Every structure is written in C-alpha cells, then in structure tokens.
Amino acid sequence: MRLADVVSIVLLAGAIGAFAAGLYVLGEQRDVLALYWLVVGALALRASTILLRPRGGSR
C-alpha cells in the first residue's frame, strides 16, 4: 500500500469516528459539540475520497 492509500483509510476511519462521536454527544445533549464532530466527519470523509483522484476528478 502506498502512503496516499494509508492516509485515505486513516481519514475514512477518522470520519467514522467523528460521525460516531457526533451522534454520541448528541445523545448527551451537547448539540454544538455534536455539530462540530459531524462537520469534522464530513471533511475527513471528503478528504479520504479526494485522495483517490489527484487529477481534478477525471476518470
């Protein structure tokens, strides 16, 4: 596996963790923190897939 592959999998795992944290703290009635984790999860997930296509998204 190349470095970018490892980074994309780490980002995917991070995104899953962030989404899970967002839902967890939503259950703890900490809405702002939940929103924060959901935004972090979305950014991490987006980054994990962007790494797969380095040339402007062309296939």
Place this chain on the structure above:
Amino acid sequence: MMEQAASRTSVSVPGFARGSRLFPGVYAWATTVASPAFAREASTFSRVAAVAALLALGAGVFWPTRAPRLGRVLGIHAFVGLSLATWASVLHDGVDLAAEPLVAAFGALGWMIYAFGWGELRGPLTVPEDDPHVIPGAPLASRGTLGRRATIAFWLGLAGALSFVVLAFRVTRPTHAILAHAVALAAGLWVLGAATRVALERAPRPSGPSADRIAAGSGTLSALLIALGLGALWLLIGR
C-alpha cells in the same frame, strides 16, 4: 436447438404475475383507500374515485399482454393517481386517513408488495443464456480477489455505518432523535459509498505519486486541520 431454447425462454407464468400484482394491490386499496373512502363522512366523489382506482387496477392487471404499456399506465399511474385523489378528497371531507394505525401500517406493507409485483423478474424455468439477445462468447473471468486495502476499507465502512444506527438510538429527545436517525442514515450511506470507493479504486487508476495525491486533497485537508485546530482551541479555552 434454437427452437428448444426459444420455447424455454417463452415459459411464463401470467397467472402468478397477475396474482402478485392484483392481490397486494387490492389489499392495499381495501386497507388504505376504501377504508376511509367508505366512512360515513366521506363524500360521493371520494367513493367514486376509490372505485375507479380499483377498476383501474383490475383493468391494468388483466390488460392484454399485446399492449403492456397501457396496462402499466392503468395498473400503476391510474391506480396510484386515483388513490391519491381519493385521499385528498377524504382529507377534505374531514375523515381520518389512518383511523386504525395497525391496519394502515399493514396497508403500507401491501403497497410495497404491490410495487414489487410490477417489477420485472426472471421467470422460473428460464435460463438467461437462452435469451435470443444474449451476446455469445466465453464467460468473463473475475478480476481475482480483492486486496488488503479493499478488505479493511469495506469492513471499516460497514462497521461504522452500523454503529451510527445503534448510536442514534441513544438520543432520547424526540425532535433530536429524528435528527439523529436522519444523520445516522445519511452518514451511513455516505460512509458506505466512500468506503466502497476507497476499497475499489486500485492502482493504476489513482495514478501519480502519493505527494501529488495528497496535494490534490490539500484544500479539504486544510479545512479538516483548521476544524481540528479550532476544536483543540475550544477544548483549551472553554474549560
């Protein structure tokens, strides 16, 4: 040989196909359309629309197979459209659409099975390769087994998506619980899609050195780092 193949492909079960469309449709109609339309407060228009919906369903199901398109128009569009008209009229009359919630729930199940009934399925006793439109040639070989990255990404995505659904049930506030389930569903689908892409995008398609690929995602990565930095600041200052 061809005649034998043609006779095998022409095997069909119209009775079964008609039944799988008619019975769920009639059940859905009886529980969700006729039930409110024939309530005491319902208007004549509601009852006429309900009966017309049933007639459209019957006509669509038993329409000659020579013109299947018209049959589908009657059995799907006319039936659903007239059912909608009945519901709108019944609501206007002040009748409760789901007086019995359990019956309404089973009616919704009937609608689902009715929808499946109009789908196209391969009939029993038919062989796909016997179809006259099949492209001859050697069977396509599989590309082999998936790599380690694919396995890791797939199971990671699946476990993550399932964990969201479980975590959503921890939210007890009613309005927030709906939001949590919506977020869990959306995030789960997104994660599954991303995990599939990470798993299947294999070399040489993601071409270029790792540095170029990471540089391509620098914008999103920067935003992620800023968000994480803000979170760390919040943690330090807020406490």
